[in-house]
Amino acid sequence: MIVVLSKGISGHDKEMVRIYLKDRGFAIREQRFGEDEIIGASGKGVVDVRELGLLPGVERVASTSRPYELASRETRAEDTIVTVGNVKIGGSRITIIAGPCAVESKDQIMETAARVRESGAVMLRGGAYKPRTSPYAFQGLGMRGLEFMKAAGEQYGMPIVTEVVSPETAVQMKDLADMFQIGARNMQNFELLKKAGSLGKPVLLKRGPSATIEEWLLSAEYLLASGLRDVVFCERGIRTFETYTRNTLDISAIPVIKSLSHLPVIVDPSHAVGIRAKVSAAALAAIAAGADGLTVEVHPRPDEALSDGPQSLYPEQFEKLMRDVEALSPVVGKELLRTPRPHHHAVFGAGPSGGAGADAVFFDAGAPVAFSGESGAYAEQALMRAFGDEAARLQTDGFKPVFDAVLDGSASAGVIPVENSLAGSVHENYDLFVRYPDIAMVGELKLRIVHCLIADERADIDSIGVIRSHPQGFAQCKEFLDRHPAWILEPYNNTATAVASIVRDGAVKVAAIAGEAAARAHGLKVLKEGIETNPLNYTRFAIIARRAGDKAPVPPSLGSIKPTKASFVFSLPNSNEPGSLFSCLKIMSERGINLSKLESCPIQGKPWEYLFYVDVSVPDSAEVFDEVLAELKTRTREFYFLGAYRAAV
Ligand code: PEP
Numbered sequence: 172m173i174v175v176l177s178k179g180i181s182g183h184d185k186e187m188v189r190i191y192l193k194d195r196g197f198a199i200r201e202q203r204f205g206e207d208e209i210i211g212a213s214g215k216g217v218v219d220v221r222e223l224g225l226l227p228g229v230e231r232v233a234s235t236s237r238p239y240e241l242a243s244r245e246t247r248a249e250d251t252i253v254t255v256g257n258v259k260i261g262g263s264r265i266t267i268i269a270g271p272c273a274v275e276s277k278d279q280i281m282e283t284a285a286r287v288r289e290s291g292a293v294m295l296r297g298g299a300y301k302p303r304t305s306p307y308a309f310q311g312l313g314m315r316g317l318e319f320m321k322a323a324g325e326q327y328g329m330p331i332v333t334e335v336v337s338p339e340t341a342v343q344m345k346d347l348a349d350m351f352q353i354g355a356r357n358m359q360n361f362e363l364l365k366k367a368g369s370l371g372k373p374v375l376l377k378r379g380p381s382a383t384i385e386e387w388l389l390s391a392e393y394l395l396a397s398g399l400r401d402v403v404f405c406e407r408g409i410r411t412f413e414t415y416t417r418n419t420l421d422i423s424a425i426p427v428i429k430s431l432s433h434l435p436v437i438v439d440p441s442h443a444v445g446i447r448a449k450v451s452a453a454a455l456a457a458i459a460a461g462a463d464g465l466t467v468e469v470h471p472r473p474d475e476a477l478s479d480g481p482q483s484l485y486p487e488q489f490e491k492l493m494r495d496v497e498a499l500s501p502v503v504g505k506e507l508l509r510t511p512r513p514h515h516h517a518v519f520g521a522g523p524s525g526g527a528g529a530d531a532v533f534f535d536a537g538a539p540v541a542f543s544g545e546s547g548a549y550a551e552q553a554l555m556r557a558f559g560d561e562a563a564r565l566q567t568d569g570f571k572p573v574f575d576a577v578l579d580g581s582a583s584a585g586v587i588p589v590e591n592s593l594a595g596s597v598h599e600n601y602d603l604f605v606r607y608p609d610i611a612m613v614g615e616l617k618l619r620i621v622h623c624l625i626a627d628e629r630a631d632i633d634s635i636g637v638i639r640s641h642p643q644g645f646a647q648c649k650e651f652l653d654r655h656p657a658w659i660l661e662p663y664n665n666t667a668t669a670v671a672s673i674v675r676d677g678a679v680k681v682a683a684i685a686g687e688a689a690a691r692a693h694g695l696k697v698l699k700e701g702i703e704t705n706p707l708n709y710t711r712f713a714i715i716a717r718r719a720g721d722k723a724p725v726p727p728s729l730g731s732i733k734p735t736k737a738s739f740v741f742s743l744p745n746s747n748e749p750g751s752l753f754s755c756l757k758i759m760s761e762r763g764i765n766l767s768k769l770e771s772c773p774i775q776g777k778p779w780e781y782l783f784y785v786d787v788s789v790p791d792s793a794e795v796f797d798e799v800l801a802e803l804k805t806r807t808r809e810f811y812f813l814g815a816y817r818a819a820v
Pocket residue numbers: 272298302353354355356377407439442
């Protein structure tokens with residue numbers, strides 16, 4: 172049983188709680204757990220939990236039915252987000268760690284770090300001390316290896332995770348490692364767990380090859396009971412009768428751990444399967460099953476690797492895996508964290524063509540990020556994916572105020588929808604881009620839209636008579652709505668606003684169509700989930716920021732990564748002239764520039780004249796792109812460059 176004490180509890184009240192528990196036959200231990208001060212009570216004591224909960228200074232009592240307490244979801248319902256340097260693990264993000272099995276030389280770790288960072292890994296792995304099955308196998312470079320790894324992590328802006336094999340070396344390694352890995356063979360080395368738990372470094376706790384889930388949770392409990400908060404589970408395959416693969420990846424452990432514990436769980440597909448060609452498939456399965464990330468072995472020349480070469484990916488294979496993970500993430504309602512963020516609002520500049528070497532431009536780190544709508548809106552979810560769950564937000568009523576806030580600096584950036592995969596472009600926002608030449612599109616993000624029918628706690632589906640939502644919400648749930656022809660549909664500006672209106676009106680016979688986050692934000696109930704007609708329903712959001720001089724900034728999540736996609740809008744000088752659009756397209760096709768979007772939209776007040784919305788790939792050569800843009804400007808009447816950014820898959 173865990174007694175969580177109120178913040179600022181007096182010494183007297185704390186003593187009363189101690190006496191209360193001891194008198195009833197409990198052994199007690201006191202510790203801090205993150206922000207919380209807690210008293211753990213164990214033994215065969217008997218207590219009235221409600222009475223205990225009413226004692227002065229007691230915030231709540233978690234009486235767990237499990238042998239592990241601090242690791243249990245019963246103690247803490249919300250997901251723990253683990254912080255390692257500038258990287259976070261858990262919640263709605265997918266975090267990828269990559270690197271070689273072992274640090275072999277300074278050059279090898281530097282080269283690997285450069286390659287995995289380029290593909291979007293946010294943390295670097297590598298063993299300096301290697302627990303090998305054979306005493307004659309390469310044992311690692313020790314502290315020298317760790318120093319090389321630290322240098323590589325610093326050079327490429329990645330925190331490092333490395334294995335600790337003994338309590339003594341853990342102390343020596345403390346100042347260089349950002350996260351300790353406790354390896355499979357050491358999962359039940361309790362002295363090591365206690366020492367590692369007391370040093371305050373985040374720990375990646377691998378599952379022992381023959382450990383049950385409960386044993387694994389109890390090992391985490393050792394770390395937590397030693398005062399640590401930041402623990403991440405890592406499933407890396409268990410030993411079964413199967414010998415084809417090195418181990419058997421226990422996919423089911425992922426949802427099981429997620430339900431039993433609040434701690435994040437990532438997967439190591441490399442040690443699980445042990446065969447390079449099978450690693451990526453296992454990695455994707457892990458993400459599909461709900462893993463919060465991966466740790467993957469990558470080596471620039473696996474054939475020369477001193478350990479685990481056969482299971483190490485070539486950098487090119489890792490690049491492909493990252494793209495696949497990025498494509499899969501929105502399906503499971505998550506976002507791939509691509510690059511560590513130096514500051515969550517830091518924005519770097521790049522020339523309009525995305526040329527490398529452009530000056531860095533930092534935006535106001537103190538200013539919030541703007542979105543339109545109520546809390547729980549899809550745009551807010553997109554914002555949290557791009558800037559982190561804890562990013563400061565500015566809510567506005569409409570899209571124009573988002574542009575205004577970014578322009579006048581009251582917001583450092585904004586997040587607006589530009590296109591839905593079923594309903595098409597959000598013309599209002601393209602229009603705003605044209606009217607706000609000082610605002611650039613600096614990033615994009617795709618969010619899977621899962622609509623829910625949301626109502627008051629007392630409502631049930633048969634008593635509902637009115638449905639409120641954005642018109643797109645109605646359109647995207649047409650088949651479901653058609654099954655209830657008597658329902659009256661009331662359009663709202665925003666799906667989350669429709670949800671808020673139910674609370675405001677205290678309505679019981681009204682339901683809204685919106686995302687689950689909106690139901691949570693407004694304390695309402697989900698009557699039915701996934702009511703959209705087509706599950707392949709995605710909305711593409713643009714991240715916008717203010718241009719600094721002639722530089723279009725790129726967003727924080729990209730750091731210095733080169734933009735791969737650009738958007739612009741143009742109109743033609745004379746749309747009656749044959750081939751005028753073709754001549755523009757030809758400029759791009761001749762330079763090998765891929766067109767991923769071309770849409771025409773009538774210009775208001777000018778019948779039969781059109782604006783074209785265009786998305787293109789950015790070529791490697793900045794000069795080529797600058798030439799293309801210059802030529803396009805001569806062939807078009809109006810030309811608006813919205814921005815260059817890293818494409819979401
Ligand atoms: C490793 O990550 O290099 C390693 C040795 O893993 P495990 O402890 O899972 O075998």
